[in-house]
Amino acid sequence: MLIAFRPFLPLLPLGxxxxxxxxxMPIEMLGSDATACxxxxxxxxxxxxxxxxxxxxxxxxxxxxxSEDDFLRDDTALVAEGKTxxxxxxxxxxxxxxxxxxxxxxxxxxxxxxxxxxxxKDKFSIWTDGVGFPGAGTIGRSKPKFAQAVVDAGNGVTVxxxxxxxxxxxxxFQPL
Numbered sequence: 318m319l320i321a322f323r324p325f326l327p328l329l330p331l332g333x334x335x336x337x338x339x340x341x342m343p344i345e346m347l348g349s350d351a352t353a354c355x356x357x358x359x360x361x362x363x364x365x366x367x368x369x370x371x372x373x374x375x376x377x378x379x380x381x382x383x384s385e386d387d388f389l390r391d392d393t394a395l396v397a398e399g400k401t402x403x404x405x406x407x408x409x410x411x412x413x414x415x416x417x418x419x420x421x422x423x424x425x426x427x428x429x430x431x432x433x434x435x436x437x438k439d440k441f442s443i444w445t446d447g448v449g450f451p452g453a454g455t456i457g458r459s460k461p462k463f464a465q466a467v468v469d470a471g472n473g474v475t476v477x478x479x480x481x482x483x484x485x486x487x488x489x490f491q492p493l
Contacts, residue, residue: 346363348405358474383427387428388428403421405417430466
């Protein structure tokens with residue numbers, strides 16, 4: 318049997334290298350709900366973070382009801398009204414790719430906001446903080462559009478990528 322494969326033996330190391338290169342690198346999972354995404358339990362949303370300016374501060378992943386009126390409303394008001402709101406926070410790792418996880422109450426439609434809180438203050442700073450949503454496009458100089466933030470969560474772990482945007486002069490918020 319080995320004789321039939323003898324011409325291919327010199328290619329074996331190359332094939333092993335390609336097979337290991339194709340295997341995905343494990344991604345670091347952050348946030349208070351990280352175990353839900355790591356274990357594949359749901360419903361939950363895994364957000365792969367892209368476009369990070371630096372590794373200072375803290376990442377905030379916020380889950381809102383899928384309602385234009387409730388999107389970006391004060392969290393205490395949403396909770397007082399019995400509406401969906403969840404925030405998970407974590408410091409970004411010193412290096413490497415990472416994701417954040419947020420559990421959702423049930424499968425369905427939600428709105429997401431990812432904030433790079435670079436200064437550590439509880440209030441958003443347009444001058445230093447970054448922000449991102451699952452939808453494509455830039456935020457620019459206006460309030461983010463609700464349609465950019467909507468994500469449909471299934472029974473398991475729904476994966477989404479959010480590219481952060483930072484203030485870029487007169488053009489407003491844009492990816493780096």
